[in-house]
Amino acid sequence: MATQSEYVIETEGLKKSFGEQVAVDGVDLRVPRGSAFGYLGPNGAGKTTLIRVLLGLTRPSAGTMRVLGRPMPKERSQALTHVGAIVEEPGFHKHLSGRENLWVAAAAREPTAHMRIDKVLEQVGLADRADDRVSTYSQGMRQRLGIARCLLSDPELLILDEPTNGLDPGGIQEFRGLVRAWIAEGRTLVLSSHLLDEVEKICDHVAIVDRGKIVAQGTLSELSTGDDGAITIGCDEPHKALAAVDGAGSLREVEETAGGLRVLVKPDASLEKVAAELNTRLVAAGIAVHRLEPSHVSLEHRFLEITRRLGENS
């Protein structure tokens, strides 16, 4: 039985491997009902694989999951009836028209889906081209037709994988408007993307994924301005300063920069207290400190941190 859970998606230790390759690695995900949830990560981080597992397109190797309060894959049919999804580039029968493709898609959904075909074509601005073959559509038009197909089932939950691919700036703007309207209606959106800007503009909750693992999860404001902070230190002899701060408590990462150090502080530590401790250590080591600037780590910094590390390891 479905329960009106606080979360529309709940996963626990979800794992998916392809041979030796682990694409989804013990993911614990909670998507709050009514949120616009960004699933952010670089290409190859395992975003699409997680979506495919959630939709029953491929089987998980381990772990449990619930969609709209129903256990998956046990109650897959009932759960997915109220889910609309685009996974990667939406596929269509190119020899059929847009309307015929929606007819084919509606046939696999509940009977009321057929009644929504004209309406969803209007919503995505394809009513005028609905009877043209899909082979004559641009990539952006196909993307919009994919969104129209998602809406056929009047979904409670929309899962969109890189939905703005192929859309021109006007189309992206229009898409954002659509998303805001969906959220206002109480639907939940899961948006998978490698584009930080897109996630920041659309979503209120975010999970950052890296090599199949969720490295951070929370509201956009929590992740952007939370206690997890950084301290920028301007000083002489950065190399010597690096040795001086070594061993200081509550540090997550220390990095030497051109004019000093950049220190990432653990989330549970007080940024001000750590700054004071570092200053004491540097002065005691005889290093002239000309700048000591605590700051909060923005979502962009988090994301760049991950992608930079990936670049170094590759």
Place this chain on the structure above:
Amino acid sequence: MTTSESAVQIPKPPHLLFRMERAELLKLRKSLGVWVPTAILTVGVIVIMYTAVELFHVSNSTKYGPAGGTVNFERALFLMGQIAGMIAAALVGAAAGTHDLSSNVFRDLVSTGRSRTRLYLARIPGGLAMLLPFMAVAYALAAVLSVVLAGGLATPSVTLFVKAGLYVLFSASVVYVIALGLGSLVGSRAATISILIAYLLPVQAILRNITVLGRARDGLLSVAVERISPLPPPDPHDAVSMPLTTSLIVLVIWVAVFGGLGLWRTQKRDA
């Protein structure tokens, strides 16, 4: 612009019955690459055969007999039941088994939560609804022409017409389901068609002539199909004979094996 859509339960209108089967038919019916070869291999083949024989007859009536009659009807039946009709069934079955995969639509269909078994089973009536009308038209044409162009030749009996009609539709349906299953298993339309045409034409003919295989040849599709035909074997000395019940069992096994493999692959395939 609003996106609201009420969750009111709208009663299912009668025209939405068999929606999934009709969707399968729509995909095939609108594909030039499917219906044009199907039309040529069914109706086209009969038109060409009767036209050619009649032209020969008109040009030299002492040497060539009329195009109609039982003799030519049997030839038409052989073409429909064991050569061109089988290839048409293979083309339609291969398309039905692979078009959702090749167009990437399978992923969307699966993500609706609809049972994969249901998705697969809808392709059987959907594809037959495309194939069998062509077979029926071709057969009706052959039946009419066998009477109209009979001249002085004997015409088929009503019993033969009925048996032959059922035979043509049944053999096409059998090959269709085999092609559908193989297509769903392999996932490639080109590979499916190549395998089936290779088997239906040269491979099968070679195997049935290898006498050392003995009764194992009863398992060949052509042998079983030939046995249910209302016609005598074209070459009685070459024929591998078996009881009708055995031939029906052989056909059921062919359908069950390939239909089952296609269903299994559809259920297990990553979308």
